[in-house]
Amino acid sequence: MSKYIFVTGGVVSSLGKGVSAASLGALLQSRGYSVHVRKFDPYLNVDPGTMSPLQHGEVYVTNDGFETDLDLGYYERFLGIKLSKNDSVSGGRIYWEVLNAERRGDYLGATVQMIPHVTNKIKEHIAAPTDTDFVICEIGGTVGDIEGKVFLESIRQFANDVGRRNVMFAHLTLAPYLEQSGELKTKPTQMSVRRLLENGIQADVLFVRSPRMLTADERAKIGMFCNLPAKNVITSMDVDNIYKIPLVYDSQDVFSIMAQHFGLPDAAGDMSKIKKIEQYLNADLPVCTIGMVGKYFDVSDAYKSLNEALFHAGIQNNVRVKVKKIDAEKFTDADCADVDGIIVPGGFGARGVEGKIAAAKYARENNVPYMGICLGMQVAVIEFMCDVVGDERANSTEFTKNCTPVIDIMRDCDAENMGGTLRLGAYPCEIKPGTMAEKIYGASHISERHRHRYEVNIEYKDVLEKNGMIISGMSPDGKLPEMIEIPTHRFFVAGQFHPEFQSAFVAAAKDK
Numbered sequence: 001m002s003k004y005i006f007v008t009g010g011v012v013s014s015l016g017k018g019v020s021a022a023s024l025g026a027l028l029q030s031r032g033y034s035v036h037v038r039k040f041d042p043y044l045n046v047d048p049g050t051m052s053p054l055q056h057g058e059v060y061v062t063n064d065g066f067e068t069d070l071d072l073g074y075y076e077r078f079l080g081i082k083l084s085k086n087d088s089v090s091g092g093r094i095y096w097e098v099l100n101a102e103r104r105g106d107y108l109g110a111t112v113q114m115i116p117h118v119t120n121k122i123k124e125h126i127a128a129p130t131d132t133d134f135v136i137c138e139i140g141g142t143v144g145d146i147e148g149k150v151f152l153e154s155i156r157q158f159a160n161d162v163g164r165r166n167v168m169f170a171h172l173t174l175a176p177y178l179e180q181s182g183e184l185k186t187k188p189t190q191m192s193v194r195r196l197l198e199n200g201i202q203a204d205v206l207f208v209r210s211p212r213m214l215t216a217d218e219r220a221k222i223g224m225f226c227n228l229p230a231k232n233v234i235t236s237m238d239v240d241n242i243y244k245i246p247l248v249y250d251s252q253d254v255f256s257i258m259a260q261h262f263g264l265p266d267a268a269g270d271m272s273k274i275k276k277i278e279q280y281l282n283a284d285l286p287v288c289t290i291g292m293v294g295k296y297f298d299v300s301d302a303y304k305s306l307n308e309a310l311f312h313a314g315i316q317n318n319v320r321v322k323v324k325k326i327d328a329e330k331f332t333d334a335d336c337a338d339v340d341g342i343i344v345p346g347g348f349g350a351r352g353v354e355g356k357i358a359a360a361k362y363a364r365e366n367n368v369p370y371m372g373i374c375l376g377m378q379v380a381v382i383e384f385m386c387d388v389v390g391d392e393r394a395n396s397t398e399f400t401k402n403c404t405p406v407i408d409i410m411r412d413c414d415a416e417n418m419g420g421t422l423r424l425g426a427y428p429c430e431i432k433p434g435t436m437a438e439k440i441y442g443a444s445h446i447s448e449r450h451r452h453r454y455e456v457n458i459e460y461k462d463v464l465e466k467n468g469m470i471i472s473g474m475s476p477d478g479k480l481p482e483m484i485e486i487p488t489h490r491f492f493v494a495g496q497f498h499p500e501f502q503s504a505f506v507a508a509a510k511d512k
């Protein structure tokens with residue numbers, strides 16, 4: 001049977017529960033244990049796909065095509081694991097399933113109640129089988145939220161069901177620093193732990209977010225008020241890079257606390273991969289500036305996975321990657337004067353497309369390395385069709401119907417979920433031998449994640465190739481161009497998919 005760690009948060013939101021949950025996973029992995037992570041969000045949306053990226057940052061896509069919030073991205077990147085629809089469960093989905101069961105008559109006329117029907121449904125999702133030693137469940141929101149109450153009740157019951165020693169409750173709080181008195185205040189933490197206790201849950205370990213390490217006295221005081229040993233009061237110190245958090249926890253013997261709780265042998269872990277990241281962060285390295293021509297810069301985290309992937313790429317290539325944000329709506333060639341490479345990321349709608357096309361043109365004509373992601377591939381193809389092939393009417397039917405539809409909705413293909421809706425999740429792609437794509441991947445069959453509606457129109461394959469653009473990746477049925485490149489250019493490569501969703505820092509650190 002798996003062992004469970006529940007991560008809750010108190011005092012304020014945005015303390016970094018996701019990063020803490022992932023870091024606990026990293027400590028377990030470093031001792032040879034396998035780990036799975038799940039996120040439970042008490043809000044009432046049935047899934048996060050309907051939520052505005054303006055509120056929640058990027059929509060992260062899993063292999064099975066589920067649109068989730070970006071915490072699942074943290075877990076996958078930190079731990080190198082693959083998650084699915086079953087690992088992002090909202091309150092809305094729980095109620096949806098309960099109410100549908102009620103309509104079907106599954107409850108045989110019983111009065112349907114929060115306890116046991118809703119709590120049982122939540123426990124069913126917590127216990128959904130995995131083949132890992134540990135399942136870490138993050139409970140979204142803050143202790144005291146009305147929506148969260150039934151989730152806390154469920155994890156309380158769950159611990160009782162499977163045995164208290166098979167479940168650990170980790171709670172994240174904040175110790176604010178008061179400038180005037182020069183003190184870290186512990187009262188909010190005490191209140192938060194008490195709040196949790198009102199729900200019948202005694203925290204086993206506390207992660208106290210703070211600008212500096214807690215002193216022995218502060219830990220003892222918190223421990224005394226919160227009913228746990230001082231050594232189980234851990235400082236979750238502010239750091240300049242989230243990848244340092246596993247080291248911060250390891251240096252405070254967090255694994256020993258877990259080992260003791262679960263009755264496992266204490267052991268030193270192999271933290272070498274994470275230490276390499278730390279060395280990389282401290283090293284004096286040449287800077288590589290990447291111009292990112294986008295339009296969602298006013299939302300922090302809108303390009304989260306891409307920024308992370310660029311960070312991983314920096315580790316692998318021993319350079320400091322600096323991202324220069326270039327507003328597509330105001331793009332001029334001068335924006336690219338000081339960049340070493342250009343990326344046009346994904347995007348929806350016509351706003352800013354002209355600038356993205358101009359960026360692709362600049363890169364092509366000036367032999368500047370170019371990488372197009374999804375819309376970034378589509379604009380590269382439109383630009384090539386207009387300026388090299390010479391068809392000025394070339395465009396995407398997403399932006400105008402009155403055009404040469406070199407980018408269009410394609411219905412006659414094997415891709416499921418298509419039609420008016422998005423192509424979502426992982427799809428296979430065959431790589432053409434002898435191309436840059438083959439050199440990059442070192443493979444002839446790859447799988448990458450998609451999130452788009454339009455495709456490069458296969459009818460224009462011949463004319464594009466006759467003029468010097470190669471389709472270097474193709475869906476196995478030969479109908480959907482998945483990658484393009486220009487072989488005479490030093491690096492002009494684009495993909496219809498989002499490779500950034502599969503970038504993992506463990507992989508980046510591997511061969512360093």
Ligand code: GLN
Pocket residue numbers: 345346347348349373374375376398451452453454455
């Ligand atoms: N808007 C384009 C499409 O729907 C590209 C989407 C994207 O870049 N993710 O096909």
